Amino acid sequence: xxxxxxxxxxxxxxxxxxxxxxxxxxxxxxxxxxxxxxxxxxxxxxxxxxxxxxxxxxxxxxxxxxxxxxxxxxxxxxxxxxxxxxxxxxxxxxxxxxxxxxxxxxxxxxxxxxxxxxxxxxxxxxxxxxxxxxxxxxxxxxxxxxxxxxxxxxxxxxxxxxxxxxxxxxxxxxxxxxxxxxxxxxxxxxxxxxxxxxxxxxxxxxxxxxxxxxxxxxxxxxxxxxxxxxxxxxxxxxxxxxxxxxxxxxxxxxxxxxxxxxxxxxxxxxxxxxxxxxxxxxxxxxxxxxxxxxxxxxxxxxxxxxxxxxxxxxxxxxxxxxxxx
Numbered sequence: 001x002x003x004x005x006x007x008x009x010x011x012x013x014x015x016x017x018x019x020x021x022x023x024x025x026x027x028x029x030x031x032x033x034x035x036x037x038x039x040x041x042x043x044x045x046x047x048x049x050x051x052x053x054x055x056x057x058x059x060x061x062x063x064x065x066x067x068x069x070x071x072x073x074x075x076x077x078x079x080x081x082x083x084x085x086x087x088x089x090x091x092x093x094x095x096x097x098x099x100x101x102x103x104x105x106x107x108x109x110x111x112x113x114x115x116x117x118x119x120x121x122x123x124x125x126x127x128x129x130x131x132x133x134x135x136x137x138x139x140x141x142x143x144x145x146x147x148x149x150x151x152x153x154x155x156x157x158x159x160x161x162x163x164x165x166x167x168x169x170x171x172x173x174x175x176x177x178x179x180x181x182x183x184x185x186x187x188x189x190x191x192x193x194x195x196x197x198x199x200x201x202x203x204x205x206x207x208x209x210x211x212x213x214x215x216x217x218x219x220x221x222x223x224x225x226x227x228x229x230x231x232x233x234x235x236x237x238x239x240x241x242x243x244x245x246x247x248x249x250x251x252x253x254x255x256x257x258x259x260x261x262x263x264x265x266x267x268x269x270x271x272x273x274x275x276x277x278x279x280x281x282x283x284x285x286x287x288x289x290x291x292x293x294x295x296x297x298x299x300x301x302x303x304x305x306x307x308x309x310x311x312x313x314x315x316x317x318x319x320x321x322x323x324x325x
Contacts, residue, residue: 013068016117016225018104019081021060022097028057029092034142036091037062037084042156045069050076051158054117056124056143063121065108074292077103082265097284102291108225115165119184122148126185134182148177255299255307259289274309286310287318294319 021027028034034057041064045052049069056063068076085098108117122137122145131137138149146152148162160170166180167173263270268285277283286308293299293307301319305312 011068011070011072013073014108014110014114015064015066015068015073016106016108016121017064017066017073017077018106019062019064019077020100020103022100024060025098026059027062027088027098028059028142032091033088036087038142038154040080040084040087042154044076044080045156048076051161052144052156053114053158053162054121054144055157056121056145058124058128058130063124065114065117065121073105077105078262078288078292079265106225113225115180118148118162118165119181122181123184134178134185138178145181148174150174252307255293255303258293259307262289262292274307276309283318290315290318 019027028037037057041052041055044050045066048071051067051069052064053067054063054065066073066076081099081103088098089095108114122143125131125140125143126134126137130142131140137143137145139146139151141152144154144157147154147157148159150159163170163173163177165173166176259273260270262285263273266281266285268282272279272282273286289308290301290304293304294301301315302312305315308315
């Protein structure tokens with residue numbers, strides 16, 4: 001099994017985030033759940049300076065197109081998903097995980113993909129049969145499309161920014177946006193927009209073959225949806241960030257700070273965490289810490305193990321189990 005790669009993020013990065021229920025289970029059972037999820041997302045976006053451009057909340061998954069704020073994507077998503085899961089479990093008298101441990105985040109090249117991602121995400125309810133036509137979608141509460149169309153107000157959603165991609169005057173831009181979304185219905189599902197990598201970025205395998213025959217080479221990465229030049233920029237910036245932020249003693253201090261912060265948020269005693277306790281809640285936090293430290297900062301497993309009081313093999317097994325979920 002290939003090791004997990006660190007998440008790519010810096011303030012101002014455009015991400016397509018996909019969140020799925022564990023074992024494809026529902027993450028929203030009724031309108032109370034949906035209202036809770038959307039309210040939390042909006043409040044957190046305002047609090048953290050995270051810009052949200054498009055979103056759709058489905059029964060067992062959600063899509064969000066956002067630009068990360070100063071605190072970064074991982075902290076925003078952790079607070080959103082943890083807070084909502086606790087509320088959901090309390091409301092439905094259930095226990096255990098609600099979401100897959102690893103949400104998917106794809107760094108996107110804005111100039112090439114912004115409009116297409118807006119359309120793809122906002123058409124999700126129509127493709128899934130939650131609404132039957134564009135008229136219903138225009139007023140559907142659990143998708144950002146109705147906000148862009150002006151039928152529902154969410155002050156936190158970046159409506160004006162989206163409309164500026166379709167025209168200078170709001171009325172004309174709204175019409176152009178509506179036409180653009182409607183034209184996307186016949187495209188159906190777009191697997192090229194839900195992941196990175198060369199095949200997706202180039203628009204399909206045939207395009208990759210043609211490019212190679214012409215002798216052109218493009219760098220690719222599964223975490224990025226964009227051109228080769230964009231991939232280079234993102235990865236080079238991520239490498240500089242890791243070298244600058246996590247060198248020597250400073251890295252250890254930042255990891256300690258992160259562990260203390262998560263334990264405080266989750267109400268777990270840090271001494272119990274490091275005692276090797278197998279209490280389910282402690283094990284869950286330990287697993288979450290391992291995943292976040294690997295994905296966000298590329299921290300070696302042995303170093304994570306030292307910080308959380310278990311063996312390197314235990315950390316490796318925890319991450320492997322999360323990958324299979």
